[in-house]
Amino acid sequence: MICLVIFLLGLAYQTLAQGNSPFHGNATQARLVGGSSNATGLLEVLYKGDWMHISSTSASYFTQTEAKVVCNMLGYGNSLTAYAFGPGNGNKLFGSLHSQGLVNIQFNCQGTEPDLTQCRGWSNSFSPSAGYQGYDVALSCERTQLRLQDGDTSHSGRVEMFIKGDWHSICDTGFDDSEAQVVCNMLGLHSTGIAKAYRGSHFGQGAGEIVIGSLTCKGNEADIMECNPAFDSSCNHRNDAGVNCDSTPVRLVDGPTNTSGRVEVLHGGTWGTICGDSNFDSKAVQVICRMIGVNNPHAFGYGYAYYGEGQGYIVINQLRCDGTESDISTCRSYEWNPPGSSSSFGCSHTQDAGVNCNGQTLIRLSDGVSEQSGRLEVLHNGHWGTVSSYGFDNHDLAVVCRMLGYEYSANSFYMPNGYYGQGIGEVLVRDLACHGMESDIGLCGGNWWPKTNPGDHNQDVGVNCDGVIPIRLGGDGNATAGVGRVEILHNSQYGTVCSSNFDRLDLVVVCRMLGYNNIPTSAYWYHGPTYAQGLGEITVTNLACNGIEGSIGQCGGQWPATRSCSHDNDVFVNCLGASEKIRLVGGSNNFTGRVEIYHAGQWGTICDNSFDRTDAVVICRIMGFQNPERAVAYTRAHFGAADSHVPMVMTDLQCNGLETTLGQCNPTWQSKYCTHNQDIGVDCCPSCQPSIVG
Numbered sequence: 001m002i003c004l005v006i007f008l009l010g011l012a013y014q015t016l017a018q019g020n021s022p023f024h025g026n027a028t029q030a031r032l033v034g035g036s037s038n039a040t041g042l043l044e045v046l047y048k049g050d051w052m053h054i055s056s057t058s059a060s061y062f063t064q065t066e067a068k069v070v071c072n073m074l075g076y077g078n079s080l081t082a083y084a085f086g087p088g089n090g091n092k093l094f095g096s097l098h099s100q101g102l103v104n105i106q107f108n109c110q111g112t113e114p115d116l117t118q119c120r121g122w123s124n125s126f127s128p129s130a131g132y133q134g135y136d137v138a139l140s141c142e143r144t145q146l147r148l149q150d151g152d153t154s155h156s157g158r159v160e161m162f163i164k165g166d167w168h169s170i171c172d173t174g175f176d177d178s179e180a181q182v183v184c185n186m187l188g189l190h191s192t193g194i195a196k197a198y199r200g201s202h203f204g205q206g207a208g209e210i211v212i213g214s215l216t217c218k219g220n221e222a223d224i225m226e227c228n229p230a231f232d233s234s235c236n237h238r239n240d241a242g243v244n245c246d247s248t249p250v251r252l253v254d255g256p257t258n259t260s261g262r263v264e265v266l267h268g269g270t271w272g273t274i275c276g277d278s279n280f281d282s283k284a285v286q287v288i289c290r291m292i293g294v295n296n297p298h299a300f301g302y303g304y305a306y307y308g309e310g311q312g313y314i315v316i317n318q319l320r321c322d323g324t325e326s327d328i329s330t331c332r333s334y335e336w337n338p339p340g341s342s343s344s345f346g347c348s349h350t351q352d353a354g355v356n357c358n359g360q361t362l363i364r365l366s367d368g369v370s371e372q373s374g375r376l377e378v379l380h381n382g383h384w385g386t387v388s389s390y391g392f393d394n395h396d397l398a399v400v401c402r403m404l405g406y407e408y409s410a411n412s413f414y415m416p417n418g419y420y421g422q423g424i425g426e427v428l429v430r431d432l433a434c435h436g437m438e439s440d441i442g443l444c445g446g447n448w449w450p451k452t453n454p455g456d457h458n459q460d461v462g463v464n465c466d467g468v469i470p471i472r473l474g475g476d477g478n479a480t481a482g483v484g485r486v487e488i489l490h491n492s493q494y495g496t497v498c499s500s501n502f503d504r505l506d507l508v509v510v511c512r513m514l515g516y517n518n519i520p521t522s523a524y525w526y527h528g529p530t531y532a533q534g535l536g537e538i539t540v541t542n543l544a545c546n547g548i549e550g551s552i553g554q555c556g557g558q559w560p561a562t563r564s565c566s567h568d569n570d571v572f573v574n575c576l577g578a579s580e581k582i583r584l585v586g587g588s589n590n591f592t593g594r595v596e597i598y599h600a601g602q603w604g605t606i607c608d609n610s611f612d613r614t615d616a617v618v619i620c621r622i623m624g625f626q627n628p629e630r631a632v633a634y635t636r637a638h639f640g641a642a643d644s645h646v647p648m649v650m651t652d653l654q655c656n657g658l659e660t661t662l663g664q665c666n667p668t669w670q671s672k673y674c675t676h677n678q679d680i681g682v683d684c685c686p687s688c689q690p691s692i693v694g
């Protein structure tokens with residue numbers, strides 16, 4: 001009831017007001033003055049022939065709704081922004097009016113009225129007064145004009161707004177990504193979806209007055225003037241706000257491919273680097289690689305200036321991405337360093353971040369004995385460097401072989417300590433720590449260059465994916481019978497194997513490599529006589545095979561042998577356990593005599609130390625005599641001493657009588673301390689005399 005009365009009263013009042021307007025005609029004449037265009041400035045209305053200002057001390061008296069009505073009146077239509085600057089702001093922006101004024105009118109417009117005088121709060125009984133100085137109502141019927149200055153691209157820079165006939169920067173107070181979003185939208189630069197705010201005069205300092213002291217946008221406003229701006233200029237140009245509405249320009253420098261290298265960021269017109277601190281991770285790498293157009297889950301990166309140290313300044317420190325960002329500017333980080341800054345956040349160019357977006361380290365094998373073997377080399381900075389064997393293991397080997405397109409098998413092995421020769425240049429990784437399933441060693445942990453210091457090439461790792469080691473038998477043996485000195489191709493030459501710690505398990509593997517699987521119990525290894533010893537390198541010592549390896553390369557040991565070994569210790573093998581060729585010399589018949597054994601191409605004798613009947617039995621068995629167990633042993637050159645040029649082949653036979661080779665009797669080879677006065681002899685058929693048994 002009361003409402004109805006008030007409504008009817010209001011209606012009568014309005015009718016009265018319109019019918020009796022002191023304003024010009026039926027429509028109020030209004031204008032905006034002091035602004036940089038007719039569409040913005042302080043509001044004046046024509047009142048009884050005089051231009052008058054309107055002043056208001058309360059924000060609720062002249063709001064956006066009233067501004068809309070005025071803009072409509074002025075013919076700017078509804079579609080554009082109509083923005084009322086709050087009380088006290090108009091004069092700061094547009095100066096002072098000296099006209100008379102109408103004060104504190106509560107217009108109570110709906111926004112659809114064609115004229116201010118039709119708003120409910122209007123009264124014709126207002127009388128002009130001096131008004132409240134400094135509280136003139138100001139509004140804008142047009143979008144705020146913005147521009148970006150001094151950016152890295154046309155889509156980034158210091159934000160400047162056109163007001164009062166000039167361009168003015170904006171203070172960075174409260175200037176965040178939602179404010180940047182409004183700016184980018186206003187500039188029509190929203191296609192990338194990137195709107196990154198920069199504080200601290202990121203894009204350099206503007207000049208002149210700073211008009212807007214702060215903004216509080218939600219992000220969806222059509223104009224920064226809707227963001228509750230505070231108009232005060234206590235701000236300093238060091239705090240000028242900037243935005244980037246575009247992808248940050250990034251480039252990769254000094255990598256071996258165009259998708260790898262040191263990451264450089266264009267910022268403030270200058271290229272700078274990213275600090276590759278210990279938390280620089282694959283998520284940041286993903287973002288950077290997507291920025292250069294490579295979307296690869298196997299991309300990887302390096303801290304610590306793997307691709308060399310950049311020049312200039314370090315732009316970003318503590319980069320922390322969640323991996324889904326389309327631009328590093330939207331990852332978390334410390335405030336980006338201003339262009340050319342010498343401040344480095346405690347980081348240095350020794351930590352410059354690098355990425356490899358294709359996820360492919362360029363590697364090769366050098367100086368090997370086959371296509372699938374050699375010193376592991378990595379292309380870096382235009383040169384091939386090496387990999388340290390320190391911390392290298394089979395997991396790493398598996399990744400390397402896979403990278404090279406070879407199969408990692410039970411025969412694959414790696415060699416430490418420069419086995420395939422020492423490389424030159426840098427040692428690019430040490431303590432490589434692959435799990436084994438990685439597609440590239442770059443995805444493995446490790447101490448990557450330059451953290452390989454001291455890069456020592458005597459640790460260069462060699463790899464061999466198929467396990468092939470050229471091996472042969474030399475030393476006047478009989479290679480077709482599996483007998484001879486073991487020789488291994490290394491450094492383009494065949495070297496020998498030292499017998500230190502050599503045992504039957506090693507023999508099994510050596511013979512397997514020579515093509516003899518499942519060697520008989522009569523197979524054995526031995527030392528050759530001096531004249532049959534090898535020359536040159538002793539390629540390995542302390543072999544430690546467990547018998548199941550496909551290649552002695554997998555057995556461990558020292559490759560190559562240290563100086564502690566001599567060719568006296570060259571390993572000879574008899575893989576098939578073929579019985580030795582033995583003859584009897586100097587006897588009165590062909591079943592007695594001095595025992596001579598054909599050894600490494602010559603006939604030699606055997607020393608009588610600990611020689612006994614069981615040894616003689618084996619000799620006679622080898623010679624094919626029937627009933628060898630009847631053999632009689634003779635010592636002290638019973639059948640005459642051999643000539644001095646005849647070698648003494650072995651001593652200390654320890655046969656148990658059942659052996660089929662003398663090697664099985666665990667003799668001491670190279671009986672240097674015996675003389676031919678100790679040549680042994682046998683009688684293989686004591687009861688045969690004088691008849692002949694064969």
Ligand SMILES: *[C@@H]1O[C@H](CO)[C@@H](O)[C@H](O)[C@H]1NC(C)=O
Nearest residue numbers: 018019021023024025026027
């Ligand atoms: C004012 O409005 C009245 C009624 O709408 C109209 O008759 C009159 O012509 C108008 N006067 C002017 C100056 O437009």
Ligand SMILES: *[C@@H]1O[C@H](CO)[C@@H](O)[C@H](O)[C@H]1NC(C)=O
Nearest residue numbers: 030031032033036037038039
């Ligand atoms: C601004 O208003 C003045 C006076 O009303 C007029 O002469 C001028 O053409 C207007 N300018 C624009 C750009 O509308």
Ligand SMILES: *[C@@H]1O[C@H](CO)[C@@H](O)[C@H](O)[C@H]1NC(C)=O
Nearest residue numbers: 257258259260292293294357
């Ligand atoms: C890298 O170079 C190749 C050939 O030179 C070119 O096809 C490719 O587009 C380049 N990639 C990038 C990311 O520049």
Ligand SMILES: *[C@@H]1O[C@H](CO)[C@@H](O)[C@H](O)[C@H]1NC(C)=O
Nearest residue numbers: 477478479480481482578581
């Ligand atoms: C080498 O061994 C093979 C097979 O046992 C044999 O046929 C050949 O005669 C032997 N050669 C020599 C020189 O002993």
Ligand SMILES: *[C@@H]1O[C@H](CO)[C@@H](O)[C@H](O)[C@H]1NC(C)=O
Nearest residue numbers: 588589590591624692693694
């Ligand atoms: C042993 O010597 C006799 C002649 O003295 C000879 O006929 C025989 O073939 C020889 N046997 C062997 C096994 O050499």
